[in-house]
Amino acid sequence: TQLLEQSPQFLSIQEGENLTVYCNSSSVFSSLQWYRQEPGEGPVLLVTVVTGGEVKKLKRLTFQFGDARKDSSLHITAAQPGDTGLYLCAGVRGSYIPTFGRGTSLIVHP
Amino acid sequence: DAGITQSPRHKVTETGTPVTLRCHQTENHRYMYWYRQDPGHGLRLIHYSYGVKDTDKGEVSDGYSVSRSKTEDFLLTLESATSSQTSVYFCAISGTVVGADTQYFGPGTRLTVL
Numbered sequence: 169t170q171l172l173e174q175s176p177q178f179l180s181i182q183e184g185e186n187l188t189v190y191c192n193s194s195s196v197f198s199s200l201q202w203y204r205q206e207p208g209e210g211p212v213l214l215v216t217v218v219t220g221g222e223v224k225k226l227k228r229l230t231f232q233f234g235d236a237r238k239d240s241s242l243h244i245t246a247a248q249p250g251d252t253g254l255y256l257c258a259g260v261r262g263s264y265i266p267t268f269g270r271g272t273s274l275i276v277h278p
Numbered sequence: 279d280a281g282i283t284q285s286p287r288h289k290v291t292e293t294g295t296p297v298t299l300r301c302h303q304t305e306n307h308r309y310m311y312w313y314r315q316d317p318g319h320g321l322r323l324i325h326y327s328y329g330v331k332d333t334d335k336g337e338v339s340d341g342y343s344v345s346r347s348k349t350e351d352f353l354l355t356l357e358s359a360t361s362s363q364t365s366v367y368f369c370a371i372s373g374t375v376v377g378a379d380t381q382y383f384g385p386g387t388r389l390t391v392l
Contacts, residue, residue: 174320201381209385210368211321256320265336266381268313270320 170260171195174269182277184246189272191257192239198241198260200233205254205271247276281305281386286370290390297356298389301369303349309372310352311381312336312344314365320360321368327352 170253173192181187191200199218203211215224217233217240224231228251244251254273258266281304291297301310311326313336323336325344333344343355343362356363371386 207298208386210370210386216380258321260356263309265323265326267337268321270318 171267172257173266174222174255174272175256176272178269178273180275180277181247184274185270187244187247187274189242189244189274191241191259192240193259194238195259196259198237200237201258201260201266202240202242203256203258204232205256207253210240211254211256218268244274247274250277251278252276282369282371282382284367284384284387286387287385288388290392292392294358294360296331297359297389297391298345298378299354299367299369301352301354301384302315303352303371305371305373305382306349307371307373307382308349310346310369311370311372312352313368313370314338314363315386316365324346324354324367359389363389364391365389 171193179187199216201216202214205211215226215231216272217224217231220235220237222233228245232241252275254271256271257269260266283302285300309328312324313319313321314324318337322338324334324338324342325333327346329332330346330349345353367387372381
């Protein structure tokens with residue numbers, strides 16, 4: 169059983185469209201992280217959210233942590249080809265070792 | 279970019295042979311991690327270290343061992359490689375506990391076991 173469920177698994181959109189990626193769990197996390205991974209490289213941290221209900225913005229990316237700290241979403245406005253990549257969420261609990269979701273593979277076509 | 283290197287970057291080996299992957303950091307970070315990444319499974323933790331000679335098992339540790347004799351090096355060993363260990367292996371480091379600090383990943387090692 170996957171502790172963190174990400175959806176959708178794959179997303180193929182046109183440049184300029186908006187999209188939302190979801191990360192859901194039945195467990196409570198002390199913090200939740202979002203990473204982006206490009207082909208042939210390791211994941212790179214985008215953001216860490218720690219407070220229930222917290223919203224963080226990173227240019228065209230908006231991250232939200234659920235009030236109960238069990239879920240999170242990543243919204244991209246006006247997607248660009250440079251946003252193409254694998255988006256991973258990772259939940260951190262008491263052991264401080266993160267648990268990763270399976271990822272959402274995003275392709276943005278010019 | 280955080281100073282993390284992995285070697286080798288690519289390796290092809292045969293079933294039953296021992297394999298050692300190396301992770302080297304120049305950041306003097308305390309925590310180091312080994313993950314494997316497979317399609318449909320995301321990143322799964324194999325082993326991690328919280329200091330020199332201090333290591334612990336992760337989610338998928340069977341068939342793997344690790345050693346950390348120096349702060350900067352974390353070795354992952356497959357004692358007798360199997361085809362199920364074909365994967366991309368990532369090393370990561372963090373200065374403090376992950377929830378409070380950024381986890382930096384290396385470039386990965388692609389291992390194929392024939």
